[in-house]
Amino acid sequence: MVKAENLTKWYGPTLAVDALSLELEPGQIVGFLGPNGAGKSTTIRMLTGYLPPTSGRATLDGHDVLTHAADARRKLGYLPESNPLYPEMRVEEYLHFAGKLHNMPRNQRRDRIGHVAERCGLSHLRRRTIGRLSKGNKQRVGLAAALLHDPPVLVLDEPTSGLDPNQISQVRQLIRDLAGEHTVLLSSHILPEVQRVADRVVIIAQGKIVADGTVDELRERSHAEDDRAPVHVEVRGTADAIKQALSGLEHVDTVEVATDPGQDGWCNAWVVPHGRKDVRVAVAEALAAQQLLVREIRREAGTLEEFFVRVTDTSRPAEPRNADAAGGSAA
Numbered sequence: 001m002v003k004a005e006n007l008t009k010w011y012g013p014t015l016a017v018d019a020l021s022l023e024l025e026p027g028q029i030v031g032f033l034g035p036n037g038a039g040k041s042t043t044i045r046m047l048t049g050y051l052p053p054t055s056g057r058a059t060l061d062g063h064d065v066l067t068h069a070a071d072a073r074r075k076l077g078y079l080p081e082s083n084p085l086y087p088e089m090r091v092e093e094y095l096h097f098a099g100k101l102h103n104m105p106r107n108q109r110r111d112r113i114g115h116v117a118e119r120c121g122l123s124h125l126r127r128r129t130i131g132r133l134s135k136g137n138k139q140r141v142g143l144a145a146a147l148l149h150d151p152p153v154l155v156l157d158e159p160t161s162g163l164d165p166n167q168i169s170q171v172r173q174l175i176r177d178l179a180g181e182h183t184v185l186l187s188s189h190i191l192p193e194v195q196r197v198a199d200r201v202v203i204i205a206q207g208k209i210v211a212d213g214t215v216d217e218l219r220e221r222s223h224a225e226d227d228r229a230p231v232h233v234e235v236r237g238t239a240d241a242i243k244q245a246l247s248g249l250e251h252v253d254t255v256e257v258a259t260d261p262g263q264d265g266w267c268n269a270w271v272v273p274h275g276r277k278d279v280r281v282a283v284a285e286a287l288a289a290q291q292l293l294v295r296e297i298r299r300e301a302g303t304l305e306e307f308f309v310r311v312t313d314t315s316r317p318a319e320p321r322n323a324d325a326a327g328g329s330a331a
């Protein structure tokens with residue numbers, strides 16, 4: 001549905017996006033995450049055809065965003081970071097204007113405006129002047145305009161920036177409601193925001209993708225890469241019996257057991273492996289050999305925050321290139 005092939009952008013000597021390739025499946029909500037300056041906006045502007053890449057190519061539903069721009073834009077609803085609106089226009093007037101830009105006939109505009117206004121919680125604000133709306137409501141107007149021509153792809157650049165927590169949660173809910181019907185690419189540098197709405201998270205740093213997966217996969221990977229991801233076990237037995245059963249296990253560094261089992265006899269234990277070993281089976285077998293009943297055994301998932309910091313910190317710095325050879329200019 002959305003495809004980037006080796007998208008690259010040099011701004012003079014600065015490499016902003018470095019041979020980035022990405023493919024989004026229909027109906028997915030994909031969070032596009034990265035620290036400030038990582039290249040999110042530049043990538044999004046290239047994906048939406050608003051900025052020509054130095055090299056590489058982007059397509060929307062098979063249409064090249066530069067060579068078949070009109071076809072590509074029909075497939076796209078785009079809410080840029082700045083959400084440019086006309087403050088003196090009324091909401092309905094602005095939505096008619098946006099519909100005209102998509103060559104929508106009047107009847108179709110009327111129907112669709114009714115639909116998107118309701119969807120975006122704007123029905124009671126249709127006669128209001130945009131300049132007098134709250135920031136959150138202005139953002140809803142931007143979203144309604146992006147949805148007006150019912151595009152299969154929605155690209156939202158930092159859609160909740162500058163909103164208060166209440167407004168953030170409303171816009172977030174709105175985005176979540178779009179899942180399935182639209183493919184949504186949502187850029188943000190706020191991790192919890194992406195974590196709550198996205199099916200998939202793509203993290204970029206220094207213009208390159210450094211991680212790509214579901215929130216759970218990235219958490220898993222976070223700890224799979226962490227030498228000391230502890231395994232948490234719930235076992236029925238005394239702390240001593242559990243410690244004894246697990247002591248001396250191969251690839252195990254330390255075993256910590258909560259000193260006393262709970263009233264029902266279940267005890268929490270944490271086994272810290274050394275090296276990148278998955279010790280879950282060995283732990284289960286060792287406990288079973290001592291007739292200690294296990295009701296849960298799992299690797300402790302790391303927070304996505306830890307992962308985000310790790311992958312964006314360790315990426316290599318972008319190297320300036322000879323500006324003469326860059327072949328692109330700041331846009």
Ligand SMILES: Nc1ncnc2c1ncn2[C@@H]1O[C@H](COP(=O)(O)OP(=O)(O)OP(=O)(O)O)[C@@H](O)[C@H]1O
Nearest residue numbers: 011016035036037038039040041042043189330331
């Ligand atoms: N018009 C421009 N001219 C020169 N350099 C630019 C221009 N736009 C962006 N850059 C540089 O390109 C890099 C990527 O910027 P970009 O705005 O795409 O990042 P971002 O991830 O969207 O950041 P933010 O979250 O702060 O908006 C940065 O180093 C930035 O300084």
